[in-house]
Amino acid sequence: MGMSLADRVRSAVAALMHATGESQTDLAAALGVSQGQVSRRQSGAAAWSLDDCEAVAKHFGIDVLDLMAGPTRASESLPDLRRRALGRRAPGDGSVVREGVAR
16 A cells, blocks of 8 residues: 555655745745644644645645645646746856856
8 A cells, every 4th residue: 555645745745845945944934833833744743634734735836635645746736936946057157047047
């Protein structure tokens, strides 16, 4: 059998935070809870409630069912505008390129 629902949600939240570059502190502020509460939920010491799942999904702009399906589907559902701009160095001059624009 695969991952439990609780494991899928924790993995999906971690994947979404990674994809957006958000920290537990950022997510906690958006949800109106403490960073410690997010940490406990992510470590499995406390569970993400259904209301929490709805709030997390809304924050990331995805459907709650995609969140519950696990990290792959949650990440694939993430709107492009919510993804962090992954910087890379432009050849030769050391400037950072984001979305095709050298800075």
